[in-house]
Amino acid sequence: MPADHYKEFALRTLRLAACALMFAGGQAAWAAGQTASDPGLAPTVAADLALEADVMELSHKLRCLVCQNQSIAESNAPLAVDLRDQVREQLAAGNSKQDVIDYVVARYGDFVLYQPPFRASTAVLWVGPALLLFGGAGWLAWRLRRRQEEVAADHGLSAAERERARALLAGADEAAPKSESPESRS
Amino acid sequence: MKAKFLVPLLLFFALAAFLGFGLTLNPREVPSPLIGKPAPEFTLARLDQPEQRFALEEMRGEVWLLNVWASWCVACREEHPVLVRMAQQKLVPIVGLNYKEVRGDGALNVRGMALDTETDLAIQRARRWLTDHGDPYVLSVLDIDGRVGIDFGVYGVPETFLIDREGKIRYKHIGPITPEVLKQVLLPKIEEVRRAG
Numbered sequence: 001m002p003a004d005h006y007k008e009f010a011l012r013t014l015r016l017a018a019c020a021l022m023f024a025g026g027q028a029a030w031a032a033g034q035t036a037s038d039p040g041l042a043p044t045v046a047a048d049l050a051l052e053a054d055v056m057e058l059s060h061k062l063r064c065l066v067c068q069n070q071s072i073a074e075s076n077a078p079l080a081v082d083l084r085d086q087v088r089e090q091l092a093a094g095n096s097k098q099d100v101i102d103y104v105v106a107r108y109g110d111f112v113l114y115q116p117p118f119r120a121s122t123a124v125l126w127v128g129p130a131l132l133l134f135g136g137a138g139w140l141a142w143r144l145r146r147r148q149e150e151v152a153a154d155h156g157l158s159a160a161e162r163e164r165a166r167a168l169l170a171g172a173d174e175a176a177p178k179s180e181s182p183e184s185r186s
Numbered sequence: 187m188k189a190k191f192l193v194p195l196l197l198f199f200a201l202a203a204f205l206g207f208g209l210t211l212n213p214r215e216v217p218s219p220l221i222g223k224p225a226p227e228f229t230l231a232r233l234d235q236p237e238q239r240f241a242l243e244e245m246r247g248e249v250w251l252l253n254v255w256a257s258w259c260v261a262c263r264e265e266h267p268v269l270v271r272m273a274q275q276k277l278v279p280i281v282g283l284n285y286k287e288v289r290g291d292g293a294l295n296v297r298g299m300a301l302d303t304e305t306d307l308a309i310q311r312a313r314r315w316l317t318d319h320g321d322p323y324v325l326s327v328l329d330i331d332g333r334v335g336i337d338f339g340v341y342g343v344p345e346t347f348l349i350d351r352e353g354k355i356r357y358k359h360i361g362p363i364t365p366e367v368l369k370q371v372l373l374p375k376i377e378e379v380r381r382a383g
Contacts, residue, residue: 065216065341078290079341082332107339109219 048092055088058097062087062104063112071114218339218358225252225347225355226337230327233284233312236305240281240327242353249379250279252347253323254335257315258291259343265362266319272368273322278376282326284312285335285343305330348372350379 059073066077072084083104090100104112116122157165220226229241253269255262269280287308289296296304308328316326329335338347339358348357357375359367 068213078286078292078332082336086336106219107336108341109216109339111216 051088051091054091054097055084058087058091058100059084061101061114063114065108065112214342215360216341218355220339220355221358223355225349225353226334228327228334228337230283230329230334231305233282233309233316233326233328236309236328240325245279245281245349246353247351248279249351249376250281250324250349252281252283252338252349254283254285254338254340254343254345254347255326256285256287256290256343257311258287258293259285261362262344263319265344265364266322268363268365268368269322270320277373279324280322282323283329283334283338284308284326285329285340286332287312287328287330289330290332290343301330346372348375348379350382 056073060071062072062083064070064072064075064077064080064083066079067075070080072080072087074080086103087100090103091097095103101113110116110119110122116125118126225242227242229239232238232240255266272278273280288294288299288304288311299307305328308330312326312328316323332340338345342360344362346359346363347355348359350356356379357372359372363372
């Protein structure tokens with residue numbers, strides 16, 4: 001049953017994703033531990049590792065406006081460092097993750113979010129790819145069906161053509177029309 | 187119907203038109219969500235009299251510019267003569283927000299520097315810069331740690347905010363004010379805001 005297949009496939013994908021996440025989480029914790037233990041390298045890292053993990057999680061969701069294709073977690077631009085400090089400070093003060101995101105968005109706009117909210121202005125962004133995919137698939141299906149119908153509707157040859165084809169298959173050369181085209185001569 | 191072979195070509199032209207339009211946009215200019223909203227409140231030490239503080243309300247009732255600058259900012263050098271000329275012609279009052287004067291300078295290592303030392307150094311550097319290049323500002327304030335800059339959504343110096351009589355941000359210009367920008371964008375905007383009351 002294909003449904004079982006899909007289920008198994010989905011489960012396997014999920015399991016893989018979970019593994020990858022755990023690995024990434026471990027890495028992040030390890031990295032945080034590394035830097036936290038060396039204050040000379042990174043003086044702005046919070047002592048609390050759980051807090052630092054939250055800071056990193058949020059920082060990965062926020063785009064740096066100076067180097068626009070990096071998150072503020074990845075960028076070393078001074079603004080990114082400032083914003084990371086802000087995130088850390090606010091989380092340490094007990095603000096929720098959503099509060100911190102709202103704080104940054106209020107100042108820098110939706111552009112800082114790698115996952116922008118669904119709005120009228122971002123609808124094309126969210127819906128566009130799906131529309132293109134299904135539109136394309138629909139068009140392809142329509143074309144294929146039409147071609148099949150064309151082939152089916154084309155019952156083939158007229159009686160004369162059929163006769164000639166039979167003659168050709170039987171190997172009777174004289175059935176071919178006398179042609180002076182170069183192909184027939186060669 | 188026979189022109190079917192033209193379809194890919196037309197699709198190509200449509201795509202090229204979109205991409206061509208994209209080339210005319212500047213991805214660095216991120217629209218500020220603060221436009222039309224009250225400017226963030228702040229009080230900061232003044233550059234000329236550091237023991238005094240300047241608050242946003244002091245400019246209430248005026249249409250004015252808040253210009254974010256720093257002596258380490260290269261593009262500020264480009265716009266500064268324009269600001270000085272604007273001040274000479276008394277076009278509009280300009281308040282300077284001196285942004286991370288010391289710690290923003292990549293050439294300096296300020297790790298572990300005491301805040302007092304940093305403030306003194308910032309005052310010294312900023313004053314010298316204004317002496318050398320001219321001072322177009324009604325006054326400048328010191329944003330040592332860039333916190334007020336973040337409240338204003340500053341991400342690249344220079345930036346300039348046009349603030350109306352009620353203290354609302356009406357326009358933001360990112361990057362240096364060139365004579366063209368002044369004439370074609372900023373002055374008309376200032377006029378518009380003044381007329382609006």
